[in-house]
Amino acid sequence: MTNLIEASKNQVTAIVEKALEAAMADGTFPQGTALSGTVEEVKDRSLGDYYTSCAMAGARALHMAPKVIAEKLVAHMDLSGSYFSKAEVAGPGFINFRVSPLWYGELLSAIEKDGKDYGRVNDGKGERVMVEFVSANPTGPMTIGNARGGVLGDSLASVLDMAGYDVYREFYVNDAGNQVDKFGRSIDERYRELLSGDGDIEANLAKLRALREQDQDWEGFPEDAYKGWDIVELAQEILAKDGDKYLSLPEEERKAAFIAYGLPKNIQRMKEDLADYRIHFDNWFLESSLHESGYVKETVDFLTESGLTYEKDGALWLKNTELGADKDEVLRRSNGFYTYYAVDIAYHRNKFVVRGFDRVIDVWGADHHGHAVRFNHTMSAPGLGLDKGRLDFLIMQMVRLVRDGEVVKVSKRTGKALTLHDLLEEISCDACRFSFNAKPDTHLEFDLGLAVRQDSENPVYYVQYAHARICSLIAAMAEAGSPVPAAESIDASLLSHETEKELMRQLAALPEEVRLAARDYDPSRINRYVIELAARFHRFYNSCRIKGEEADILNARLKLADATRAVLRQSLEILGVTAPEHM
Helix, strand or coil: CCCHHHHHHHHHHHHHHHHHHHHHHCCCCCCCCCCCCCEEECCCHHHCCEEECHHHHCHHHHCCCHHHHHHHHHHCCCCCCCCEEEEEEECCCEEEEEECHHHHHHHHHHHHHHHHHCCCCCCCCCCEEEEECCCCCCCCCCEHHHHHHHHHHHHHHHHHHHCCCEEEEEEEECCCCHHHHHHHHHHHHHHHHHCCCCCCHHHHHHHHHHHHHCCCCCCCCCCCCCCCHHHHHHHHHHHHHHCCHHHHCCHHHHHHHHHHHHHHHHHHHHHHHHHHCCCCCCEEEEHHHHHHCCHHHHHHHHHHHCCCEEEECCEEEECHHHHCCCCCEEEECCCCCECHHHHHHHHHHHHHHHCCCCEEEEEEEHHHHHHHHHHHHHHCCCCCCCCCCCEEEEEECCEEEEECCEECCCCCCCCCCCEHHHHHHHCCHHHHHHHHCCCCCCCEEEEHHHHCCCCCCCHHHHHHHHHHHHHHHHHHHHHCCCCCCCHHHCCHHHCCCHHHHHHHHHHHCHHHHHHHHHHHCCCHHHHHHHHHHHHHHHHHHHHCCCCCCCHHHHHHHHHHHHHHHHHHHHHHHHCCCCCCCCC
16 A cells, blocks of 8 residues: 655654754754754645645744754755655745655555555554444435435445545434334325225226326325325235235234235345445444334333433433533333434444444434434443544535426436436436435535536546546557556656646646545545546646657656556546446
8 A cells, every 4th residue: 555645754853863863963953952853745836746744833942043953954955765855944934845656666666566555554553443324214215415424424434435434334224213213104094095986996096196197186086194105005016916805904903914025125226226236335324223122111110220311391312401402302202112312322332342343433414413412422432432532523504406497306207206226217327326425514516417418518428438448548658569568667757847847746646635535534535636636637648649659758748647547547536437448
């Protein structure tokens, strides 16, 4: 694993330390002098590549102007064998370092040597991290909000894996509670509607379709029931399979039978849709397992024994305000049923205490922000054994779909909000994954027209085209008798054009972008990185001829193009986007 930016910063620090030792040895600086300060990349590359502020940081202790300190340090520096060809004083006392051809050669060698591991860093040191995302109720199709959460969660998991964490992806299935009871009741209502009157199912189905065309529903259909067409389809399937045999059963038995049929079907559809979306989970965790094992009761009893609950109006409450939250929470209702909040505590306690994850990251929508804040206070309760900072949340903003400047609200197939399945039938998975991975804390306007355009205005097409362009170039050069050379055989000093240097600096940035994306829980950094990488390649390709050049220059530029191809592919793979060789 090579991070040339980190290695370069470390080398600047080492060069400064050795220069300071030499300056103290000859009396330039007094013994015991210590210099701190940062090492960063220079923004204006005409001034150099890296700089240190150590001379400015040491001015007060040495009673000396920063510029004088910097000049004395530079005079004692030995750059032989380093990545740097020059060190010079700039401004009020910065020391700027300019990289040598050795640095560029090391970069191309690292990309070749590391292969699919290029970009990896080890910030995580094997820490076990669970990323829980999507976790949509299995009572209906997945929405566009789920689509965005799926991409952000999956891309974040990929970034964390690249950053050295042991990553586990989990989908939490809400297969218990009020929403499941409502699911069964909704199917039951549709089942009985389709059998109403003289029992002509096709006629009743046609009537229901006509009502929906007029934005109406069957008379008497409960307002709080699920109204999606998927519920009608489940009722149809049950009728096709078992006919009217459930009409004679008591309502609760009927609902239980419909839940037993519908939930597994919906969960399987979720798995299939997410697989089409290139998302695969290590585990689908069932909420019902927490109830069946008694773990919810055990957790609530534990909180009670810890003195963190009280009873009011027949319900059991958590003293959440004592833990820093803005309000207390009901754990068990007066009817004896546990609330979703109690189940959430048990579920997260299971993640940490039972399964031993070091950190958990939940990807939630903006409408859950308040709950996330309160819940974080809850999970830091004494006795739960969880240190603050082990539970984190990635809160994402909403998505708005537009087409031709108009907001898209309705799906022809369901009569409801556009679903993930509908979206993938219209827009490529690549376009969806790339676009939905925008910065999580910003609202996303997804332009359906732009997503299918095949030009530079479409960012995913722009990046994929750069990859395909390089693949075509490499194939053509190989056919002409110039295959891609090994990194060790090229002369990196020949890559002296500014567009070549810009491109190589961007190639070097991938490990650092991975590190920062993992640190900030912002996988969209990889989107921005790869767009800029494609842009720099196009500028290089338009400025620096390859075919027809002298052999040494041709080989150096061909190797640079191939290194770019490899890093484009690696970056797109992190995002779950394909890297086509032909377009």
